[in-house]
Amino acid sequence: LTPTDHLVRASMALRGIRPTVADVRAVAADPDALPAIVDRYLRSPEFGATIRELHNETLLLRIQRPEFVPPPLDPIANIPTPQVEDSLFSEPLHLIEDVVMTDQPYTRIVTADYTLADQLVAAVWGLPHSTGPNWERTAWLDGRPAAGILASPALPMRYRSAANNMNRGRANALARGLLCHDFLAGDVQIDPRVDLADPAVVANAVVADPACASCHQTLDPLASYFDPYLTGAAGISQAGALPIDWYYAPERATDWFLTTNRPPSYFGQDAAGLDGLGRAIAADPRFARCAVVHFASYLTQVTERDLPPAWIAQLQEAFVADGFNAKHLARAIVLSDPFRVAYDSDLVAAEGVVGLQQARPAQLSRMLADLTGFQWQGSVGLDNLDDDLEGYRVLAGGIDSFFVTQPVHTTTVTSALVVQRAAFLAATFAVDHDRAAPAADRTLVADPFATDEAPVRAELAALQARIFADLSGDTDATYELFAAALAADGGDARRAWIVTLTGMLSDVKAVTY
Amino acid sequence: MKRRDFLQLCGATAGAYAIGARAGTPPPRTPRRLVCVFVTGGWDTTYALDPKDPAYANIPAGRVQTFDGLDIFVDESRPNVTAFFERYAGATALVRGVSTDAINHNECQRRIATGTREETRPDFGAIVAHDLGNDRPVPYLILGDTAWTGPYAVSAGRIGGTNQIVTLVDDGGPTAGERAILNAYAEASAARTRAIRGSAGYNKRRLDDYVEAMHRGDRLRAMRDRLGPRGDALAYTAQVQLAVDALQRDLAQAVMISTRLFWDTHADNYLQGAQHDTTFAGLTQLVDGLAAANLLDTTVVAVISEMSRTPMFSGSAADPHIGKGHWPVTSAFVVGGGVRAGVYGATDAYSGAVPIELSTGAPDLNGTRLLYSHFVAGLLTLCGVDPGAHLEVPALDAFVG
Numbered sequence: 001l002t003p004t005d006h007l008v009r010a011s012m013a014l015r016g017i018r019p020t021v022a023d024v025r026a027v028a029a030d031p032d033a034l035p036a037i038v039d040r041y042l043r044s045p046e047f048g049a050t051i052r053e054l055h056n057e058t059l060l061l062r063i064q065r066p067e068f069v070p071p072p073l074d075p076i077a078n079i080p081t082p083q084v085e086d087s088l089f090s091e092p093l094h095l096i097e098d099v100v101m102t103d104q105p106y107t108r109i110v111t112a113d114y115t116l117a118d119q120l121v122a123a124v125w126g127l128p129h130s131t132g133p134n135w136e137r138t139a140w141l142d143g144r145p146a147a148g149i150l151a152s153p154a155l156p157m158r159y160r161s162a163a164n165n166m167n168r169g170r171a172n173a174l175a176r177g178l179l180c181h182d183f184l185a186g187d188v189q190i191d192p193r194v195d196l197a198d199p200a201v202v203a204n205a206v207v208a209d210p211a212c213a214s215c216h217q218t219l220d221p222l223a224s225y226f227d228p229y230l231t232g233a234a235g236i237s238q239a240g241a242l243p244i245d246w247y248y249a250p251e252r253a254t255d256w257f258l259t260t261n262r263p264p265s266y267f268g269q270d271a272a273g274l275d276g277l278g279r280a281i282a283a284d285p286r287f288a289r290c291a292v293v294h295f296a297s298y299l300t301q302v303t304e305r306d307l308p309p310a311w312i313a314q315l316q317e318a319f320v321a322d323g324f325n326a327k328h329l330a331r332a333i334v335l336s337d338p339f340r341v342a343y344d345s346d347l348v349a350a351e352g353v354v355g356l357q358q359a360r361p362a363q364l365s366r367m368l369a370d371l372t373g374f375q376w377q378g379s380v381g382l383d384n385l386d387d388d389l390e391g392y393r394v395l396a397g398g399i400d401s402f403f404v405t406q407p408v409h410t411t412t413v414t415s416a417l418v419v420q421r422a423a424f425l426a427a428t429f430a431v432d433h434d435r436a437a438p439a440a441d442r443t444l445v446a447d448p449f450a451t452d453e454a455p456v457r458a459e460l461a462a463l464q465a466r467i468f469a470d471l472s473g474d475t476d477a478t479y480e481l482f483a484a485a486l487a488a489d490g491g492d493a494r495r496a497w498i499v500t501l502t503g504m505l506s507d508v509k510a511v512t513y
Numbered sequence: 514m515k516r517r518d519f520l521q522l523c524g525a526t527a528g529a530y531a532i533g534a535r536a537g538t539p540p541p542r543t544p545r546r547l548v549c550v551f552v553t554g555g556w557d558t559t560y561a562l563d564p565k566d567p568a569y570a571n572i573p574a575g576r577v578q579t580f581d582g583l584d585i586f587v588d589e590s591r592p593n594v595t596a597f598f599e600r601y602a603g604a605t606a607l608v609r610g611v612s613t614d615a616i617n618h619n620e621c622q623r624r625i626a627t628g629t630r631e632e633t634r635p636d637f638g639a640i641v642a643h644d645l646g647n648d649r650p651v652p653y654l655i656l657g658d659t660a661w662t663g664p665y666a667v668s669a670g671r672i673g674g675t676n677q678i679v680t681l682v683d684d685g686g687p688t689a690g691e692r693a694i695l696n697a698y699a700e701a702s703a704a705r706t707r708a709i710r711g712s713a714g715y716n717k718r719r720l721d722d723y724v725e726a727m728h729r730g731d732r733l734r735a736m737r738d739r740l741g742p743r744g745d746a747l748a749y750t751a752q753v754q755l756a757v758d759a760l761q762r763d764l765a766q767a768v769m770i771s772t773r774l775f776w777d778t779h780a781d782n783y784l785q786g787a788q789h790d791t792t793f794a795g796l797t798q799l800v801d802g803l804a805a806a807n808l809l810d811t812t813v814v815a816v817i818s819e820m821s822r823t824p825m826f827s828g829s830a831a832d833p834h835i836g837k838g839h840w841p842v843t844s845a846f847v848v849g850g851g852v853r854a855g856v857y858g859a860t861d862a863y864s865g866a867v868p869i870e871l872s873t874g875a876p877d878l879n880g881t882r883l884l885y886s887h888f889v890a891g892l893l894t895l896c897g898v899d900p901g902a903h904l905e906v907p908a909l910d911a912f913v914g
Contacts, residue, residue, distance in 0.1 A: 162779055162838075164779075164827060164838055169617070172617075184615060184617045184619075184620045185630065187614040187615070187630075188614055188615050188616060188841065189612075189614055190614075190616070190841050190842075195823070195824075195825060195863075196616070196823045196827075196838055196839070196840060198825065198827065199827055303633060342710050343710035343711070343712075343713075343714075343716055344713075344714065345712075345713070347713050347714065349714070350713040350714025350715065350716070350717075351714045351715060352714075352715070353714055353715055353716065354715055355710050355711075355715065355716040356706075356710070356711070356715070356716045356719045356720070358719065388673065388674055389674065389675065390675065390677070391677070392673065392677055392681070394671055394673065395671055395673050395677060395678065395681070397666075403658035403659050404658075405619070405632070406632050406633065406661075408662065408666045410666050410667060410718070410719050410722045410723075411667065411719070411722045411723040411725075411726040411727075412662075412666050412667050412669060412670065412722070412726055413650070413651055413667070413669075413670045413726045413729040413730050413733060414670045414671055414673075414678060414681070415726065416723070416726035416727050416729070416730045417678070417681040417682065417730045417733070418681060420686065420687075420695075420727075420730065421680075421681050421686055424686045424687060477698065477701060477702065477705075478698075480698070481694065481695075481698040484694045484697075485691060485694055488688075488690045488691060488694060489691070495691075499687060499691050499694065499695065502687060502695060503694075503695045503698045503699065506695075506699065507698075507699065507702050508699065508702055508703045508706055508720065508723050509702060509706065512706075512719065512723075
């Protein structure tokens, strides 16, 4: 990549927004300016949002399933269910964001003695909270051990456990998300002589049958850590009042006598309680490697199995030596050679070169909001690019964390339609805003009344710098677009600018990086 | 990079698909449309598809009835099961004893749909759509929830849980004339990007997808009236109607439907009876619709579920969690064009999978354990796709006529 293309990719990958023209000019003048700019990006709230999104892709927490959350009860009875779901399942993601953005060791995500809550989360779980609308640090009042996201009810809520499953699904979700160890990835050839319907037979098989015990000897003790959380399909959807103080009950910690019949332990290692589990995970080399793999895959859009092993090993070593600083990890990734790869002229090698990353729905939303001020919201206030009930998240290539668990990193017929509609709405918003605003208050289009060639080209050059990071001043293509739109719309300047901006915001140079 | 991965990546173009074909001249196959009805959650096959002796399984009320050689468990409380097989048993191949080798829903769903264990591989609907109908506006129309598109994402379109797609193709954006101007601009911009770093490989496919998707979107806009109203989640019967319509109007080559019923019944296993009845009522509606549209000979209807239920109830009567758990051996069936009707594969009295001879589907103790991948390969063959280009296993193609 050229230095400015590298800047664009770093800005989009870390923040989901395009770089400012000042940043583009700075890097064009001096490519060595990039690392300092990246450091600034890493301190931005947009990077915090990226951290949440990255971890949602790995933990698959943010689902829209009304049956997984409490019914409408005071004091949240009037809050739309999608907002309840969003807050409750985002709680551990906000904790992770807080750990990363305050430069705590990344291991704190499983050892922290606090969490974050908004008013809704605080109301549901009975957590201290100010009257403010924001997410803020708070703590569990029930003596819950310091275990970061392991102490959060969100993961057990998301991965409900049937009583006979005995928390094994929860344990596997944890292992998959934090250790990149998926117990389900292998084949499970059930011996037909094992009657899965008989709990006593199953309990014996997972200990005595080699085919079963090979996984269950480590899975079941991991599952036993989750005994304090309620099992059963109904869960908190049958709550009768808020706050809920019965979903986590420390006295259930010894239920393994009745469930897996194996005491909690971490892959054969003694570790007591959820806090012990958190410390064991933090000390496991797989945890560091898994974090590196997740960050690298997310920021490069290279599938995990295709990441260069030597690069991952190098990043892991530096990550651990650096005290698990996740910002530094992200910095190392976006300033590396594998990140700034653009293309390969060799036909076979070109297959493995991700030289065009695709804007995810959340990135598209932030990019359009940053450029135009436009927020595409549905009837209950959710971002249409972050919602699947009314909105278009999955249609735009995103995940719903339940049915669709892999993002689509290319343009599909539906994502093209979403981009075109979002670009048109954002363009309309920006042009109408800027035509109504005094010149000093215009957000994107400095001269939205221009129709003569010279001022139009000047305006287009400025827009290209802002949207494409293109400082060339070559406006032939965009001027041709403007002129054609102006002619087609009978000289209507407003409409011509809307069409032109729609084209630029949905341009392949805007939606890929 | 593995050869298979390379071929899969190259599969976005027809020319590359030819590279992936097995050596030698494959026999000519009739390309067919596909409707997949995905019964997600795990059906209890003792309710219809795989009758069992009550000495070895907890079974519902009913009796075994034979329809054109298919032994089906029926009951007056499930009249639509009976009605379906009375009409269509002669065009139905029933496959029993399919091992998914897992007891987790997501894992099993991926295996029975893609024939593999990998999340990045396309399911059989995406393959059929891409290989046989990529000229359609939305080759793979996903009306339900669960589907894997892998490298064929550009050939797939999800309508959204509340049919959001209609909002995207409704008027209100640029006019047709403005869209033509925008398309010309977008194509020119993509061409410039292609010249800089998009002439080959991954980048080229992303740019190809960008342009192709734009044109597919325009074709979809022209078919707005076929997409139904915006509203609540499309119910099963509404999906059935839309599927027939989409195939009839050449909107899609393959359609994925969800019954949108709760099949992971566990303690509520009795619900399976009503859900079988509802599902088979929809299947009759679907196959009737295809027949009325003269599409039945050229369309395959595949009905799958990622697992079945344990043959016996777990626990005791005093146990509040009594019910049926996950069972890694399931059944499936296909109806329609090119199907050699009959029963293929088998389970034993304990509901375990019996080894079979893949070429005939007949039980053979020295044969092969029937896996999800064998079934998917056979299904691809039935639809007219060379399975060797996608899966590295032999096909259960005994049910291909």
